[in-house]
Amino acid sequence: MRExxxxxxxxxxxxxCVDANYNLGEDxxxxxxxxxxxxxxxxxxxxxxxxxxxxxIAKQGEFPICQDTGFGVFFVEMGDQVIIKGNxxxxxxxxxxxxxxxxxxxxxxxxxxxxxxxxxGDNTPAVIHLDVVKGxxxxxxxxPKGGGSENMSEVKMMKxxxxxxxxxxxxxxxxKRSGSNPCPPIVVGVGIGGTFEKxxxxxxxxxxxxxxxxxxxxxxxxxxxELLEKVNKLGIGAQGFGGTQTALAVFVETYPCxxxxxxxxxxINCHAARHKEVIL
Amino acid sequence: xxxxxxxxxxxxxxxxDLKAGDDVLISGPIYTARDAAHKRMVELLDKGEKLPFxxxxxxxxxxxxxxxxPGNVIGSAGPTTSGRMNKYAPRILEAGSKxxxxxxxxxxxxxxxxxxxxxxxxxxxxxxxxxxxxxxVKNELVAWEELGAEAIKKLTVKDFPAIVVQDCHxxxxxxxxxxxYQRT
Ligand code: SF4
Numbered sequence: 001m002r003e004x005x006x007x008x009x010x011x012x013x014x015x016x017c018v019d020a021n022y023n024l025g026e027d028x029x030x031x032x033x034x035x036x037x038x039x040x041x042x043x044x045x046x047x048x049x050x051x052x053x054x055x056x057i058a059k060q061g062e063f064p065i066c067q068d069t070g071f072g073v074f075f076v077e078m079g080d081q082v083i084i085k086g087n088x089x090x091x092x093x094x095x096x097x098x099x100x101x102x103x104x105x106x107x108x109x110x111x112x113x114x115x116x117x118x119x120x121g122d123n124t125p126a127v128i129h130l131d132v133v134k135g136x137x138x139x140x141x142x143x144p145k146g147g148g149s150e151n152m153s154e155v156k157m158m159k160x161x162x163x164x165x166x167x168x169x170x171x172x173x174x175x176k177r178s179g180s181n182p183c184p185p186i187v188v189g190v191g192i193g194g195t196f197e198k199x200x201x202x203x204x205x206x207x208x209x210x211x212x213x214x215x216x217x218x219x220x221x222x223x224x225x226e227l228l229e230k231v232n233k234l235g236i237g238a239q240g241f242g243g244t245q246t247a248l249a250v251f252v253e254t255y256p257c258x259x260x261x262x263x264x265x266x267x268i269n270c271h272a273a274r275h276k277e278v279i280l
Numbered sequence: 281x282x283x284x285x286x287x288x289x290x291x292x293x294x295x296x297d298l299k300a301g302d303d304v305l306i307s308g309p310i311y312t313a314r315d316a317a318h319k320r321m322v323e324l325l326d327k328g329e330k331l332p333f334x335x336x337x338x339x340x341x342x343x344x345x346x347x348x349x350p351g352n353v354i355g356s357a358g359p360t361t362s363g364r365m366n367k368y369a370p371r372i373l374e375a376g377s378k379x380x381x382x383x384x385x386x387x388x389x390x391x392x393x394x395x396x397x398x399x400x401x402x403x404x405x406x407x408x409x410x411x412x413x414x415x416x417v418k419n420e421l422v423a424w425e426e427l428g429a430e431a432i433k434k435l436t437v438k439d440f441p442a443i444v445v446q447d448c449h450x451x452x453x454x455x456x457x458x459x460x461y462q463r464t
Contacts, residue, residue, distance in 0.1 A: 041461055043301055043443060043453070047405050050441060054411040058356075063410035067346040067356040105355060107346040107429070119428075148361060148383075148406065180384045180454060181361060183406040235461035239383065239405055241301075241443065242457020272407045 002079075002136035004280055006086030009138070012278045013096025016142040017072065018104035020276040021064040024055040027211040028187075028248070028273045035185050035238075035245040044243030048185075051238065051271055066272045069106035070144030072097045072126035075205065079135035090128055093140070098122040109147070129201060141208060143275040149182035155191075155200045155265040167192055167264050168227065174266045175231050175247070180240020183270035186247050187211070188231065191265040194255035203267035206251035208275050220252045227252075238271075248273070285439070289337025290378040292398045298444045300451030304402060305439040310339045310381065311422065314360055316430040318368040325375055332423035332432060335377045339402075342382035344429040346409070354416045354435070358409030359383040362401070366390055373397040381442055385454040394448050402442040403453075415440040 032055070036048040058065040074093055087095070101108055101123035108123045154174055158166050171190055178186075191202030215221040227250040237243020248271070257263075286294055288308035298304065311333060313321065321331055342362050346355035362369075362382030369380060370393035379400040380386075386401055394401060404412055418436035425431050445453040 041457065043303070043457060046303060047443070050405045050408045050411055054405075054408040057410040057414065062349060062352065063356045063413050064346055065356070065410060066407045067344065067358050067409040068360075069346060105347045105349050107344070107355070146407075179458075180403075180406075181363075183383070233463040235458045235463065237457060237461055239403060239443075240385070240454050240458065241403075241445070242453065242459070242461045244461055270407055 001081050001083050003083050003085050006092035009092040010096040013093050014100040016276050017100025020142050020144050020274045021069045022058050031211045031248040039243050039245045041237050041243035043241045044237035047238035068146040070146045073143045073145050074128045075141040076130045077133045077139040079137045081136035094124045097124050097126050138280040141277040149268045149270040152178035152182040153267045158262045160262040172230050176234050182268040184246050185271050187269040187273045188250040189267040190252045192254045193257035199263040199265040202253035203265035206253045207269045209251045211249045224250050224252050295398050295400050298400045300444050300447045300453040302444040304442045307438050309434050309436050310341045312341045312343045312433045314342050314430050316427050317432050322368050322371050337378050340380045354413050354419045356409035357413045359404040362386050373399045398448045401446040403445045404442050
């Protein structure tokens with residue numbers, strides 16, 4: 001067994017919150033630069049220029065990429081040989097969020113109660129997805145999620161007879177209806193299969209993939225390619241101003257499924273497609 | 281795509297010259313307000329009372345910035361979704377405002393109100409919040425401090441980048457732009 005102190009987890013999470021909100025991933029930066037080169041609409045091209053200038057300014061560490069620094073969403077993979085000393089894992093992560101969002105001058109956007117709507121003041125609690133894996137390491141991924149793009153997400157319990165064509169229709173229609181709201185160019189996460197909640201989680205997890213990577217299954221790799229092409233034909237463009245570069249990527253994740261079910265989910269990420277990870 | 285420099289407060293002549301798709305650099309004071317501040321402003325107007333600032337010719341910016349670091353004027357300050365202010369915007373235009381800055385299409389009578397009161401709706405680039413922050417040279421509290429990030433602030437900006445999306449002539453970039461690049 002290997003011991004990891006909860007203090008080290010808190011420190012790592014604090015740093016992740018800041019890093020994710022100030023430094024956009026290299027893959028997203030490259031994809032945005034490519035979109036700028038390819039964009040045909042002058043308005044969308046000028047917009048992409050602003051988006052690129054913006055992440056360059058954010059890197060200097062004074063201003064976060066976006067003022068909506070998001071909900072702290074975490075994916076944690078804990079090795080079965082790991083023991084955590086001190087606080088429990090979830091408390092350690094939440095303490096890291098509290099410190100990171102305060103010391104990093106990040107906006108606190110979390111309300112204690114959805115009806116009463118009073119701010120918790122420190123951006124906690126986080127949403128934490130935990131998996132147990134083999135080994136003696138602890139992998140923590142943060143994906144801060146803004147409201148504008150999160151609101152443009154949906155789970156649909158389709159019929160098995162709808163098949164892959166039904167999924168395509170659902171995804172394209174969802175992106176079309178979302179228009180300018182999720183701050184395009186977007187990244188589209190698609191979950192297919194599993195249960196209602198598993199499907200939604202997969203759509204979110206899909207957003208963690210590196211832009212440019214392909215699905216390991218050739219069928220789904222092709223589906224991702226086809227969906228991306230179709231999304232870009234919608235003409236939404238950067239910020240919905242009209243253009244050829246609506247999405248940077250479409251990623252699909254799948255899971256085994258009940259004989260009677262066929263769920264599909266779409267989770268959209270904005271051009272501030274933030275995620276960072278650390279392995280302890 | 282024309283680039284135009286405008287200075288607030290705006291006159292009808294300046295507004296009439298702005299067309300959907302124009303690239304604009306705004307200088308001068310603009311006022312931040314979002315959901316809660318709009319609710320209060322409209323309540324005041326309903327009672328026939330005065331707003332806490334002279335709105336004539338001015339632009340409302342739908343924004344809720346991130347915290348300001350010591351030594352800086354403001355935190356990251358990109359636009360928020362304008363659609364939530366659809367029901368307030370016509371009243372604010374009627375009160376003398378010349379328009380608003382936000383993100384996403386506005387509907388529910390806004391396009392008509394822009395025409396009637398000669399107003400303009402401009403989009404700032406959502407998520408270009410650090411870049412926009414750099415154009416803010418002064419940040420003063422105007423009213424309702426208790427609303428926190430939602431309080432009304434007077435931001436003095438220099439070359440604040442925006443794009444005209446809905447103009448006073450009925451032009452709407454969100455609809456025209458998408459139609460132009462749609463390939464089905
Ligand atoms: S959708 Fe993304 S880029 Fe747009 S305002 Fe929200 S967090 Fe920022």
